[in-house]
């Protein structure tokens with residue numbers, strides 16, 4: 272899609288998503304806000320917001336190589352981890368006032384281990400998030416959240432009260448409601464955003480202060496509706512993948528005539544699918560949301576059926592013609608996820624393309640050819656009907 276009009280608010284969010292120390296973070300820093308890097312998606316951002324901090328998603332955006340990180344990681348480590356750590360070693364995260372991690376996977380948690388070895392590092396906590404559901408696991412999780420709160424209070428010299436938690440929930444829910452509105456605009460025959468734009472708008476949410484994001488997103492939705500520049504995708508795709516968050520990667524997937532109308536990613540549709548309860552005790556509401564209400568992440572055990580059901584529902588709701596799944600080289604979590612998604616959609620006769628990608632697109636020509644063949648096969652199938 273070639274836009275004929277400049278969309279100011281879309282540009283603002285796209286640029287926030289594609290740079291680490293973006294103007295909104297710089298402004299927050301000047302205003303005295305504390306910026307805290309965190310691992311997506313099971314670390315409760317609301318607790319950081321309640322402490323007055325700006326939580327931002329740690330990633331390797333802007334990295335062009337892994338030469339520094341390669342001294343710390345073997346080649347068997349995924350490239351999200353190596354590119355992110357390379358940016359850390361290159362000083363691109365020097366603006367951070369804190370960083371928190373959790374046991375997302377055995378690759379990414381090593382960023383924590385290695386960063387802790389560096390002088391003046393901002394890392395102050397590691398949260399253990401159980402992979403299993405159940406009563407015992409939840410009790411353990413509650414203790415972990417309390418330790419996380421205490422560590423954050425000590426680090427920033429603030430008290431995280433119930434009032435502060437309640438107001439953080441409201442703010443994050445406001446963001447989620449606006450994002451839901453945006454996704455609803457992608458469900459019709461005509462859509463307002465390309466998949467690349469949609470994913471970058473979602474990524475911007477974890478790249479800047481949430482108050483500013485909510486204001487800009489509200490303006491963007493109004494801008495899109497007023498502008499009325501919609502387009503009708505000929506081939507509607509769903510994208511599902513792990514820590515791929517590079518604009519160029521999504522552009523590549525959309526370069527052959529297919530449009531990503533919806534995604535199944537942690538920073539995308541899963542981030543806004545459910546709201547946190549606003550009644551009752553706010554800490555309990557946050558714990559319930561992250562432990563059992565939010566759509567499950569791929570690492571969570573015994574959630575396979577729910578994950579597949581959700582993916583199947585997205586395909587129906589967004590009238591998807593084909594599913595593109597992508598994993599980074601060496602990512603075992605997404606190797607399993609790709610397998611179960613393929614088996615599930617094969618039974619439903621939904622075409623699936625499985626890709627292995629680098630964090631920054633490499634072997635571009637080969638990937639382009641595979642995407643082209645996939646899109647062509649869907650197009651031919653539609654013409655036969």
Ligand code: SF4
Pocket residue numbers: 349350351352375376377378379513514515599601602603604605
């Ligand atoms: S891409 Fe896979 S291996 Fe790498 S951090 Fe994400 S889940 Fe872990």
